[in-house]
Amino acid sequence: MRFVLIFLLFIASLAAFSIDVKNDEVVRGATAFVEFSTQRGIKYLGVVCKKKKFPIFKKPEDGRHYFALIPFSYYAPVGIKKCRVEYLNAGVKKERNFTLNVLDGNYKKEKIVVSAKKVNPKSPKVKKRIAVEYKEAMKIYNSITKKSYISRPFILPLESNITSPFGVARLYNSTLKGYHSGTDFHAAMGTPVKAANDGKVVLVKKRFYAGGTVVIDHGEGIYTCYFHLSHFKVKKGERVKRGELIALSGKSGRVTGPHLHFSARICGVQVDPLQLETLLNTNLLKGKQ
Ligand SMILES: [Zn+2]
DSSP: OOOOOOOHHHHHHHOOOOETTTEEEEEETTTEEEEEEETTTTEEEEEEEETTOOOEEOOTSSSEEEEEEOOOOTTOOSSEEEEEEEEETEHHHHEEEEEEEOOOOOOOOEOOOHHHHHOOOOOHHHHHHHHHHHHHHHHHHOOOOSSBOOOOOOOOOOOEEEEEOOEEEEEEEETEEEESSEEEEETTTTOOESSSEEEEEEEEEEETTTTEEEEEEEETTEEEEEEEEEEESTTTTOOTTTTEEEEBOOOOOOOOOOOOEEEETTTTEEEHHHHHHHHHHTTTTOOOO
Protein backbone atom coordinates (compact mmCIF):
# COMPACT_ATOMS: atom_id res chain seq x y z
CA MET A 1 0.00 0.00 0.00
CA ARG A 2 2.74 2.38 1.00
CA PHE A 3 4.62 1.50 -2.17
CA VAL A 4 1.55 2.30 -4.31
CA LEU A 5 1.18 5.65 -2.56
CA ILE A 6 4.83 6.54 -3.08
CA PHE A 7 4.54 5.45 -6.70
CA LEU A 8 1.46 7.65 -7.20
CA LEU A 9 3.22 10.62 -5.62
CA PHE A 10 6.17 9.96 -7.91
CA ILE A 11 3.88 9.96 -10.97
CA ALA A 12 2.14 13.13 -9.74
CA SER A 13 5.47 14.91 -9.38
CA LEU A 14 6.28 14.04 -12.99
CA ALA A 15 2.91 15.11 -14.32
CA ALA A 16 3.03 18.50 -15.95
CA PHE A 17 0.46 21.21 -15.55
CA SER A 18 -2.01 21.54 -18.41
CA ILE A 19 -2.06 24.35 -20.96
CA ASP A 20 -5.53 24.88 -22.35
CA VAL A 21 -5.76 27.37 -25.20
CA LYS A 22 -9.45 28.22 -25.36
CA ASN A 23 -9.24 29.73 -28.83
CA ASP A 24 -6.08 28.53 -30.56
CA GLU A 25 -7.24 30.10 -33.83
CA VAL A 26 -7.32 33.82 -33.30
CA VAL A 27 -7.68 36.54 -35.92
CA ARG A 28 -5.41 39.58 -36.04
CA GLY A 29 -6.86 42.20 -33.71
CA ALA A 30 -8.38 39.59 -31.41
CA THR A 31 -7.34 38.09 -28.05
CA ALA A 32 -6.51 34.51 -27.05
CA PHE A 33 -7.42 33.04 -23.65
CA VAL A 34 -4.97 30.51 -22.26
CA GLU A 35 -5.63 28.57 -19.08
CA PHE A 36 -3.10 26.78 -16.85
CA SER A 37 -3.85 24.22 -14.18
CA THR A 38 -2.54 24.51 -10.65
CA GLN A 39 0.40 22.23 -9.97
CA ARG A 40 2.19 21.80 -6.68
CA GLY A 41 5.57 23.52 -6.72
CA ILE A 42 4.81 25.53 -9.87
CA LYS A 43 4.84 29.31 -9.82
CA TYR A 44 3.83 30.94 -13.11
CA LEU A 45 5.92 33.90 -14.26
CA GLY A 46 4.23 34.88 -17.52
CA VAL A 47 3.68 34.07 -21.17
CA VAL A 48 6.14 35.28 -23.79
CA CYS A 49 4.90 35.65 -27.38
CA LYS A 50 7.29 37.27 -29.84
CA LYS A 51 9.44 38.89 -27.14
CA LYS A 52 6.47 40.50 -25.40
CA LYS A 53 5.64 39.18 -21.95
CA PHE A 54 2.08 38.86 -20.71
CA PRO A 55 1.09 38.34 -17.06
CA ILE A 56 -0.62 35.25 -15.67
CA PHE A 57 -3.37 35.74 -13.13
CA LYS A 58 -5.35 33.40 -10.92
CA LYS A 59 -8.90 32.66 -12.02
CA PRO A 60 -10.99 33.96 -9.16
CA GLU A 61 -13.87 31.51 -9.06
CA ASP A 62 -12.16 28.16 -8.51
CA GLY A 63 -8.64 29.00 -7.33
CA ARG A 64 -7.45 25.96 -9.31
CA HIS A 65 -6.63 27.64 -12.59
CA TYR A 66 -4.58 30.50 -13.87
CA PHE A 67 -5.04 32.39 -17.11
CA ALA A 68 -3.30 34.71 -19.54
CA LEU A 69 -4.78 37.00 -22.18
CA ILE A 70 -2.68 37.17 -25.34
CA PRO A 71 -3.71 40.11 -27.54
CA PHE A 72 -2.79 40.19 -31.22
CA SER A 73 -2.32 43.51 -32.91
CA TYR A 74 -4.22 44.27 -36.10
CA TYR A 75 -0.89 44.18 -37.92
CA ALA A 76 0.29 40.86 -36.41
CA PRO A 77 1.68 38.50 -39.07
CA VAL A 78 -0.64 35.66 -40.03
CA GLY A 79 0.52 32.11 -39.23
CA ILE A 80 1.59 29.85 -36.39
CA LYS A 81 2.87 31.87 -33.46
CA LYS A 82 5.13 30.16 -30.93
CA CYS A 83 4.58 31.22 -27.34
CA ARG A 84 6.07 29.96 -24.12
CA VAL A 85 4.93 29.90 -20.54
CA GLU A 86 7.71 30.70 -18.08
CA TYR A 87 7.47 29.27 -14.59
CA LEU A 88 9.41 28.26 -11.52
CA ASN A 89 9.43 24.57 -10.63
CA ALA A 90 10.61 24.22 -7.03
CA GLY A 91 12.44 27.51 -7.52
CA VAL A 92 14.10 26.56 -10.83
CA LYS A 93 13.15 28.64 -13.86
CA LYS A 94 11.68 26.59 -16.70
CA GLU A 95 9.54 27.09 -19.77
CA ARG A 96 7.10 25.21 -21.96
CA ASN A 97 6.05 26.03 -25.50
CA PHE A 98 2.63 26.15 -27.07
CA THR A 99 1.34 27.58 -30.32
CA LEU A 100 -1.44 29.85 -31.49
CA ASN A 101 -2.65 30.14 -35.05
CA VAL A 102 -3.10 33.76 -36.12
CA LEU A 103 -5.60 34.15 -38.96
CA ASP A 104 -6.35 37.02 -41.29
CA GLY A 105 -9.37 38.97 -40.09
CA ASN A 106 -10.54 39.59 -43.69
CA TYR A 107 -11.59 43.03 -42.59
CA LYS A 108 -13.53 45.22 -44.98
CA LYS A 109 -12.37 48.53 -46.46
CA GLU A 110 -14.21 51.80 -45.92
CA LYS A 111 -13.84 55.31 -47.41
CA ILE A 112 -14.29 58.28 -45.14
CA VAL A 113 -14.39 61.92 -46.18
CA VAL A 114 -13.52 64.44 -43.49
CA SER A 115 -12.05 67.94 -43.40
CA ALA A 116 -8.40 67.83 -44.59
CA LYS A 117 -7.21 69.71 -41.52
CA LYS A 118 -8.55 66.94 -39.28
CA VAL A 119 -6.71 64.27 -41.28
CA ASN A 120 -3.32 65.93 -41.55
CA PRO A 121 -3.06 68.66 -38.96
CA LYS A 122 -0.31 71.08 -40.02
CA SER A 123 -0.24 73.34 -36.99
CA PRO A 124 2.69 72.54 -34.66
CA LYS A 125 0.43 73.28 -31.70
CA VAL A 126 -2.12 70.66 -32.81
CA LYS A 127 0.64 68.15 -33.65
CA LYS A 128 2.08 68.61 -30.19
CA ARG A 129 -1.35 68.19 -28.62
CA ILE A 130 -1.88 64.91 -30.52
CA ALA A 131 1.56 63.61 -29.46
CA VAL A 132 0.96 64.50 -25.81
CA GLU A 133 -2.48 62.87 -25.82
CA TYR A 134 -1.12 59.72 -27.47
CA LYS A 135 1.73 59.43 -24.96
CA GLU A 136 -0.61 59.97 -22.03
CA ALA A 137 -3.06 57.30 -23.25
CA MET A 138 -0.32 54.74 -24.04
CA LYS A 139 1.15 55.20 -20.57
CA ILE A 140 -2.25 54.30 -19.12
CA TYR A 141 -2.85 51.31 -21.45
CA ASN A 142 0.61 49.89 -20.75
CA SER A 143 0.23 49.96 -16.98
CA ILE A 144 -1.10 46.71 -15.61
CA THR A 145 -3.10 46.92 -12.40
CA LYS A 146 -2.30 43.70 -10.51
CA LYS A 147 -5.80 43.28 -9.06
CA SER A 148 -9.04 42.70 -10.93
CA TYR A 149 -12.10 44.91 -10.52
CA ILE A 150 -14.43 42.57 -12.44
CA SER A 151 -16.52 39.67 -11.20
CA ARG A 152 -19.52 39.71 -13.56
CA PRO A 153 -19.88 39.48 -17.35
CA PHE A 154 -19.23 42.51 -19.53
CA ILE A 155 -22.16 44.37 -21.10
CA LEU A 156 -22.34 46.69 -24.09
CA PRO A 157 -22.05 50.42 -23.31
CA LEU A 158 -25.39 50.96 -25.00
CA GLU A 159 -28.01 48.89 -26.78
CA SER A 160 -27.95 50.04 -30.37
CA ASN A 161 -27.05 49.10 -33.94
CA ILE A 162 -23.40 48.71 -34.84
CA THR A 163 -22.67 51.22 -37.60
CA SER A 164 -19.01 50.24 -38.11
CA PRO A 165 -17.35 47.12 -36.71
CA PHE A 166 -13.80 46.80 -35.41
CA GLY A 167 -11.04 46.35 -37.98
CA VAL A 168 -12.44 48.03 -41.06
CA ALA A 169 -9.50 49.36 -43.10
CA ARG A 170 -9.96 53.13 -43.27
CA LEU A 171 -9.25 55.35 -46.22
CA TYR A 172 -9.53 58.98 -45.16
CA ASN A 173 -9.99 61.06 -48.30
CA SER A 174 -8.67 58.03 -50.26
CA THR A 175 -5.48 57.70 -48.17
CA LEU A 176 -5.08 54.60 -46.00
CA LYS A 177 -4.94 55.87 -42.45
CA GLY A 178 -4.98 52.65 -40.51
CA TYR A 179 -7.98 50.72 -39.37
CA HIS A 180 -11.08 51.18 -37.29
CA SER A 181 -9.80 50.65 -33.77
CA GLY A 182 -13.13 50.03 -32.07
CA THR A 183 -16.80 49.29 -32.58
CA ASP A 184 -19.13 52.17 -33.51
CA PHE A 185 -22.65 52.20 -32.13
CA HIS A 186 -25.44 54.32 -33.53
CA ALA A 187 -26.17 56.97 -30.88
CA ALA A 188 -28.09 60.22 -31.25
CA MET A 189 -26.58 63.20 -29.41
CA GLY A 190 -26.93 62.79 -25.65
CA THR A 191 -27.54 59.03 -25.52
CA PRO A 192 -26.57 57.60 -22.08
CA VAL A 193 -23.30 55.61 -22.20
CA LYS A 194 -22.78 52.92 -19.56
CA ALA A 195 -19.64 51.36 -18.07
CA ALA A 196 -19.10 47.96 -19.72
CA ASN A 197 -18.00 46.54 -16.36
CA ASP A 198 -16.76 47.49 -12.90
CA GLY A 199 -13.55 49.44 -12.81
CA LYS A 200 -11.70 52.63 -12.10
CA VAL A 201 -11.98 55.71 -14.32
CA VAL A 202 -8.43 56.55 -15.39
CA LEU A 203 -8.96 59.16 -18.11
CA VAL A 204 -11.63 61.82 -18.64
CA LYS A 205 -10.56 64.29 -21.29
CA LYS A 206 -11.44 66.17 -24.48
CA ARG A 207 -8.93 64.91 -27.06
CA PHE A 208 -8.17 65.92 -30.65
CA TYR A 209 -9.05 62.71 -32.50
CA ALA A 210 -11.16 60.87 -29.92
CA GLY A 211 -13.05 63.94 -28.70
CA GLY A 212 -14.68 63.53 -25.28
CA THR A 213 -12.96 60.43 -23.86
CA VAL A 214 -13.51 58.16 -20.88
CA VAL A 215 -11.16 55.23 -20.18
CA ILE A 216 -11.94 52.57 -17.56
CA ASP A 217 -9.31 50.30 -16.00
CA HIS A 218 -10.87 46.90 -15.22
CA GLY A 219 -7.63 45.60 -13.69
CA GLU A 220 -5.16 42.95 -14.87
CA GLY A 221 -4.31 44.93 -18.03
CA ILE A 222 -7.89 45.22 -19.33
CA TYR A 223 -9.17 48.66 -20.41
CA THR A 224 -12.32 49.88 -22.17
CA CYS A 225 -12.55 53.27 -23.89
CA TYR A 226 -15.50 55.46 -24.87
CA PHE A 227 -14.95 58.21 -27.49
CA HIS A 228 -16.67 61.23 -29.09
CA LEU A 229 -18.67 61.94 -25.92
CA SER A 230 -20.54 65.21 -25.41
CA HIS A 231 -20.84 65.22 -21.64
CA PHE A 232 -18.96 63.48 -18.80
CA LYS A 233 -20.77 61.95 -15.83
CA VAL A 234 -17.68 60.63 -14.03
CA LYS A 235 -14.37 62.02 -12.84
CA LYS A 236 -10.85 60.62 -13.09
CA GLY A 237 -10.05 58.34 -10.16
CA GLU A 238 -13.68 57.42 -9.52
CA ARG A 239 -14.74 53.78 -9.11
CA VAL A 240 -17.65 52.75 -11.34
CA LYS A 241 -19.99 49.79 -11.40
CA ARG A 242 -21.07 47.90 -14.49
CA GLY A 243 -24.01 49.65 -16.17
CA GLU A 244 -23.36 52.94 -14.39
CA LEU A 245 -23.91 56.09 -16.46
CA ILE A 246 -20.46 57.46 -17.32
CA ALA A 247 -21.20 59.95 -20.11
CA LEU A 248 -23.54 61.13 -22.86
CA SER A 249 -22.69 60.31 -26.46
CA GLY A 250 -21.78 63.02 -28.95
CA LYS A 251 -19.84 63.89 -32.08
CA SER A 252 -16.65 65.41 -30.70
CA GLY A 253 -13.22 64.71 -32.26
CA ARG A 254 -12.59 63.26 -35.73
CA VAL A 255 -16.07 62.13 -36.70
CA THR A 256 -18.60 62.55 -39.47
CA GLY A 257 -21.62 62.46 -37.15
CA PRO A 258 -22.78 61.52 -33.67
CA HIS A 259 -22.05 57.95 -32.51
CA LEU A 260 -20.26 56.05 -29.75
CA HIS A 261 -16.84 54.59 -30.50
CA PHE A 262 -16.17 51.77 -28.04
CA SER A 263 -12.73 50.19 -27.86
CA ALA A 264 -10.56 47.98 -25.65
CA ARG A 265 -6.90 47.42 -24.79
CA ILE A 266 -5.15 44.37 -23.40
CA CYS A 267 -1.68 45.03 -21.99
CA GLY A 268 -1.43 48.04 -24.27
CA VAL A 269 -2.60 46.27 -27.46
CA GLN A 270 -5.72 47.52 -29.22
CA VAL A 271 -8.14 44.63 -29.66
CA ASP A 272 -11.65 43.94 -30.92
CA PRO A 273 -13.78 44.96 -27.91
CA LEU A 274 -16.74 42.68 -28.68
CA GLN A 275 -14.56 39.59 -29.25
CA LEU A 276 -12.85 40.42 -25.94
CA GLU A 277 -16.15 40.75 -24.08
CA THR A 278 -17.41 37.39 -25.40
CA LEU A 279 -14.04 35.74 -24.64
CA LEU A 280 -14.00 36.96 -21.04
CA ASN A 281 -17.69 36.30 -20.47
CA THR A 282 -17.27 32.71 -21.72
CA ASN A 283 -13.96 31.79 -20.08
CA LEU A 284 -13.58 33.98 -17.02
CA LEU A 285 -16.93 35.34 -15.93
CA LYS A 286 -19.23 32.47 -16.89
CA GLY A 287 -22.18 31.77 -14.64
CA LYS A 288 -21.96 35.16 -12.90
CA GLN A 289 -24.76 37.69 -13.13
ZN1 LIG B 1 -15.20 54.43 -34.33
